[in-house]
Amino acid sequence: MADYKVDTxxxxxxxxxDEKTGALVSPIHLSTxxxxxxxxxxxxxxxxxxxxxxxLNLEATLAAIEQAEYALVTSSGMAALVLxxxxxxxxxRIVAARDLYGGSFRWFNEQEExxxxxxxxxxxxxxxxxxxxxxTDYVFIETPTNPLMVEFDIARVAQVAHAHGAKVIVDNTxxxxxxxxPLPLGADVVLHSATKxxxxxxxxxAGVLMTNDKDLYDKLFYDQNTTGPTLSPFDxxxxxxxxxxxxLRMERSTKNAQKVVDFLRQSSAVREVYYTGKxxxxxVKVVDEKKIPSILNQLKVFTFAESLGGVESLITYPATQxxxxxxxxxxxxxxxxxxxLRLSIGIEDADDLIAxxxxxxxx
Numbered sequence: 001m002a003d004y005k006v007d008t009x010x011x012x013x014x015x016x017x018d019e020k021t022g023a024l025v026s027p028i029h030l031s032t033x034x035x036x037x038x039x040x041x042x043x044x045x046x047x048x049x050x051x052x053x054x055x056l057n058l059e060a061t062l063a064a065i066e067q068a069e070y071a072l073v074t075s076s077g078m079a080a081l082v083l084x085x086x087x088x089x090x091x092x093r094i095v096a097a098r099d100l101y102g103g104s105f106r107w108f109n110e111q112e113e114x115x116x117x118x119x120x121x122x123x124x125x126x127x128x129x130x131x132x133x134x135x136t137d138y139v140f141i142e143t144p145t146n147p148l149m150v151e152f153d154i155a156r157v158a159q160v161a162h163a164h165g166a167k168v169i170v171d172n173t174x175x176x177x178x179x180x181x182p183l184p185l186g187a188d189v190v191l192h193s194a195t196k197x198x199x200x201x202x203x204x205x206a207g208v209l210m211t212n213d214k215d216l217y218d219k220l221f222y223d224q225n226t227t228g229p230t231l232s233p234f235d236x237x238x239x240x241x242x243x244x245x246x247x248l249r250m251e252r253s254t255k256n257a258q259k260v261v262d263f264l265r266q267s268s269a270v271r272e273v274y275y276t277g278k279x280x281x282x283x284v285k286v287v288d289e290k291k292i293p294s295i296l297n298q299l300k301v302f303t304f305a306e307s308l309g310g311v312e313s314l315i316t317y318p319a320t321q322x323x324x325x326x327x328x329x330x331x332x333x334x335x336x337x338x339x340x341l342r343l344s345i346g347i348e349d350a351d352d353l354i355a356x357x358x359x360x361x362x363x
Contacts, residue, residue, distance in 0.1 A: 006065050006177060006178065006247065007247045009061060009064045009065050010061070010065060010243050010244055010245075010246050010247055011244055012061075013026075013057075013058070013061040013240045013241075013243045013244050014026030014054075014057045014058065014061065014237075014240045017053075017057045026053075026054055026057040026058075026237065026240060027053070027054065028054050028233050028234055028236075028237045029048075029052055029053045029054045029233050030233050030234070031048065032047065032048045032049075033046070033047055033048070034046055034047070048230070048233065049225060049228055049230050050225045052230075052233050052236070054233040054236045054237055054240075055073060055230070055231055055233065055236045057236075057240065058073055058231075058236045058237075058239055058240045058243075059071040059072065059073055059208075061240065061243060062194075062198075062208050062210065062243075063210060065177040065243075065246075066172070066177045066181060066182075066183060066190055066210045067177075067181045067183055067184050068183055068190065068210035068211060068212055069211070069212045069214070069217075070210065070211055070212070070213075070214070070217035071208055071209070071210045072208065072209045072210075072217065072220050072221060072224060073194065073206060073207065073208045073230075073231045073236065073239070074206065074207040074208065074209070074224065074229045074230065074231060075205065075206065075207070075229045075230060075231055075232075076193070076195065076205045076206065076207050076229075077103075077173065077191070077192065077193025077194065077195055077196075077206075077207040078103055078104075078107065078193075078207065079207050079229035080191055080192070080193075080207030080208060080209050080229075081104060081107065081191060081207070082107060082229075083209070083220060083223060083224055083227070083229055084169065084189060084191065084209055084220065085107075085111070085117070086223065086227075087219050087220065087223055088117065088137070088138065089137075090115075090116050090117075091116075091117070091118070092117050092118070092137040092138060093117070093118045093119075093120070093135050093136050093137050093138075094108075094117055094118070094119050094120070094136075094137065094138045094139070094140055095119075095120045095121075095122065095128060095131045095132055095136050095138075095139050095140070095166075096108065096119055096120070096121055096122070096139070096140040096141070097121070097122055097128060097140070097141045097142060097143075097145055097150070097152065098121040098122060098123050098334045099123070099142075099145035099146065099147075099148045099150055099334055099335075099336065100140075100142050100145060100146060100171075101142065101146045101171075101322065101323075102318070102322050102323035102324060102325045102326050103322075103325070104142075104171075105323075105325060105326050106325040106326075109325075123333075123334045124150070125150075125152050125153060125156070125157070128141070128152070128157065129156070129157065129160050132160050132161055132164050132166060133164060134164050134165065136161070136164055136165075136166040137166055137167070138166055138167050138168075138169060139157060139161045139166055139167070139168045139169065140169045140171075141154075141157060141168075141169070141170055141171070142170075142171040142173070142174070143170060143171075143172075143174075143175075143180075144174050144175070144276050144279075144281070146173075146174065146281075146322075146342075147274070147281075147283045147316075147318050147322070147323070147336065147340065147342040148274055148283060148334075148335055148336065149274040149275060149276050149281065149282075149283055151276055154168070154170060154180075154182050154185040154186060154187055155185045155186050157186075158185060158186025158187055158188075159186060162186065167188040167189070168182075168186065168187045168188050168189075169187070169188065169189045169190075169191060170182035170187040170189070170190050170191065171190075171191045171192070171193075172190050172191065172192055173191075173192050173193045173196050173197065173309070174196075174197075174279055174281050174308075175278070175279055176192075176197040176198060176246060176250060176279075177246075178246060178247055178250040178251075179250065179278050179279060183210065183211070183212055188211060188212075188213060188216075189209060189210070189211045189213075189216070190209070190210040190211070191207070191208070191209055192207065192208045192210075193206075193207055194206035194207055194208045194239055195207070195307065195309075196307065196308050196309030196310075197246065197249070197250065197280075197308075197309035198239065198242065198243060198246060198309075199238065199239050199242040199243075199309075199310075200242045200245065200246060200249050200309060200310055200311060201238075201242050201310055201311060202307060202310040202311075202312065203238060204235050204238045204239050204242065205235070206231050206235055206236075206239050249311060249347060250279070250280070252347040253279070253280030253345050253346060253347060254278050254279055254280060255350070256280070256313075256345045256346070256347065256348070256350040256353060257275065257279065257280045257281070257282055257345040258277070259350040259353075259354065260282060260343070260345055260350065260353055260354055260357065261273055261275045261282055263354045263357065263358065264282070264284055264357070267357075267358070267361055267362060268287070268362065269286055269287055269288070269291075269361035269362050270284050270285070270286060270287065270361065271284075271285045271286060271287050271339070272284065272285040280308075280309070280344055280345040280346070281308060281342070281343070281344060281345075282342075282343040282345060283340055283341065283342045283343070284340070284341050284343070285337065285339045285340050285341075286339050286341065286361070287339075289337075289338050289339035292317060292339070292341065294360075295341070295360045295361060296315065296317065296341075296360075298359065298360040298363065299315060299356055299357075299360045300356055301313060301348060301352050301353055301355075301356035302314065302315045302343070302353070302356055302357070302360075303315070304316075304317075306321050306322055307344075308342075308344035309344060310344070310346060311346050311347045312346045312348075313343070313344060313345050313346035313348055313353055314343070314344040314346070315341055315342070315343050315344075316341070316342045316343075316344070317341060317342075318336060318340060318341075318342055319331070319336075319337075319338045319340070322342070323336060
């Protein structure tokens, strides 16, 4: 795609992709198979698990906004993670941030128990950098982390990792390409749960991997075609549609989050607030964790549900939802205690969000 600014790339996602009809919006190609013009010839499409025109249009936009040469969409964020790691050699050593999505930890832990990989976890950037050695094969970070909102200096992590021959994987789900592009900072692979901000409407399950490494991309493409965790054409279309408003949604959710955080930091019911200053993700620790069921039940504008990054504001209790698979003693050791709530701030009126939190927290 042309070298335009990200807002333009997003607004133009999928447009002018159908030269035959001039359709402005990328068509949804539902066909699973494609006719060969003649024996020994191909249109470039043979079977939708391998390539699909709608999916390719989506991948072109995703690669452009993340400043990547290649993008590969998958059937979910976890499918992207598993596809990537399944291509790593058995015995690979991975240094990872301790504060990470519970589903990632669950799969990492299972792989380690089966003897496939060896993981070392770090509670801070200082610890992470200290644990990267010549034996490290990969470094995996979410930044900011989920749900304690700790930021990592991607350029610094990449510098140290590369000096030891390790590759860096960054989960960029929380910030999206609007606030962060890990590849120009030195990351080797970027991962998104596209279910979240990229889609933005809580109606698509999708994941994406981006890289500038052609050999890695070719390996991922081969493995995806072999194992099949592809995104359906209709979901590719929905995700492409959601991308068009990504910049606007991120801007609005950030403004709302900043106002909500100002209220939360003054609330007598809140002990601590975790927010980086941008994006829509906020975590809080309440003064009395015994009131959490009551707080969740009384909310009217916020929806008590898992996931994040949609236009609707959600509130999650990580201890019993997104991070329930992390043992309590492990969670507590790095600060993910049972008094913590995670908020995904949407695009509603900020005054309504604040009023809702006020009546639930302090009523």
